[in-house]
């Protein structure tokens with residue numbers, strides 16, 4: 574999930590529209606994939622569905638995203654706790670991590 578509007582709104586400074594850095598970026602991770610994120614310019618609230626919401630609107634955007642795999646890899650590596658990343662909600666990512674641990 575990557576938030577960047579193409580142009581600042583009235584009264585905003587440029588720094589206000591640049592995507593926030595991920596909370597925990599694994600050392601050495603190349604984050605250039607964010608520049609091709611399909612969610613750029615999309616209202617961030619779409620990627621933060623309520624807990625009972627399956628996040629279908631965000632997932633539909635992610636489904637056609639050219640950097641979906643890199644996004645999911647980042648979210649898993651950084652242990653992103655919230656939002657839809659790589660087409661998966663936080664709950665789905667936790668389940669995936671558990672499955673990966675069991676099969677390791």
Ligand code: SF4
Nearest residue numbers: 574610612635638644
């Ligand atoms: S996979 Fe989804 S959340 Fe990740 S960069 Fe693409 S559109 Fe954004």
